[in-house]
Amino acid sequence: MADNDQVPQLANATLVPALSTVHQLPPLILHPISGQGEVLAEPNASDPESRRVEAHRLELKMLCCLGKDLVRWIGQCLEFVHLNPEVPALSEGQLLDLLVKNPPERVVHKMQEWGVGDFRTIFARSLGLAAVFPHPPAREHISDVFVRDFARYADTLYRVRRQSLPAATESGTFLFEVYASGEYAQLLERSWGL
Numbered sequence: 001m002a003d004n005d006q007v008p009q010l011a012n013a014t015l016v017p018a019l020s021t022v023h024q025l026p027p028l029i030l031h032p033i034s035g036q037g038e039v040l041a042e043p044n045a046s047d048p049e050s051r052r053v054e055a056h057r058l059e060l061k062m063l064c065c066l067g068k069d070l071v072r073w074i075g076q077c078l079e080f081v082h083l084n085p086e087v088p089a090l091s092e093g094q095l096l097d098l099l100v101k102n103p104p105e106r107v108v109h110k111m112q113e114w115g116v117g118d119f120r121t122i123f124a125r126s127l128g129l130a131a132v133f134p135h136p137p138a139r140e141h142i143s144d145v146f147v148r149d150f151a152r153y154a155d156t157l158y159r160v161r162r163q164s165l166p167a168a169t170e171s172g173t174f175l176f177e178v179y180a181s182g183e184y185a186q187l188l189e190r191s192w193g194l
Contacts, residue, residue, distance in 0.1 A: 023087050025176040026080055028073045028099075028107075029184050033065040053144050060129070060150045063122065064137070067130030070099060070123060077176075088172050093165035100124045100158075104175045111178070121155075128157030 074095045081090045098104075100120050111119040129150075146153060179187070 021088075021172040023172055023174050025174050026073065026076045027184065028069070028176055028178045029181050030066065030069050030178065031181045033062045053147055056147045056150060057139070057142075060142075060147060061136040063126045063154065064129050064133050064135065066122065067126035067128075068134070070127055071130045071134075073176075090174065091166060091168065093162065094168040094174075096127060096162055096165070097168050098174055098176070099127070100162075107176065107178050124158040125151060125154035128154040128159075128161060131157050131161045 074092060077090065077095055078092065081087050100123050103120070116122065
């Protein structure tokens with residue numbers, strides 16, 4: 001090699017960090033929450049505690065329904081990674097972190113558009129409750145004692161669930177979109193030209 005063809009010395013070179021690879025995961029589809037035929041008890045209008053318990057029971061049921069959507073999405077992502085060898089391994093713990101700790105900016109923005117301020121806590125509680133209730137529990141299967149303080153139980157269940165899984169390892173950047181089920185159905189219809 002001639003002197004003028006030499007490679008610049010490393011000390012004078014500017015190192016450019018490698019960009020992490022971005023991987024698109026399946027979308028998170030959130031379904032509307034319905035009563036599914038269950039009639040809520042009519043709280044005693046003169047008893048504030050009765051009204052509070054019924055409000056908590058409804059919130060618990062909604063979080064359990066949301067938990068089903070989140071658990072379904074986690075399963076879809078794990079299957080997606082398994083079927084696509086070019087995508088790095090991704091664990092359940094990493095997916096929990098992606099939902100609760102480090103969601104993509106587009107998901108944060110969408111939740112803000114929907115008026116859901118503290119969605120991370122809502123997702124965490126839903127995932128905690130889903131560890132115990134794969135389906136919303138019927139009134140006769142859950143005590144008022146649990147219902148009154150279910151948020152504390154749900155927070156604890158999430159922490160235990162997350163701590164039972166290995167710590168996340170960095171394996172690239174994973175992105176996903178979040179849609180209401182009706183919104184996603186419209187996108188599919190448009191893409192199919194319907």
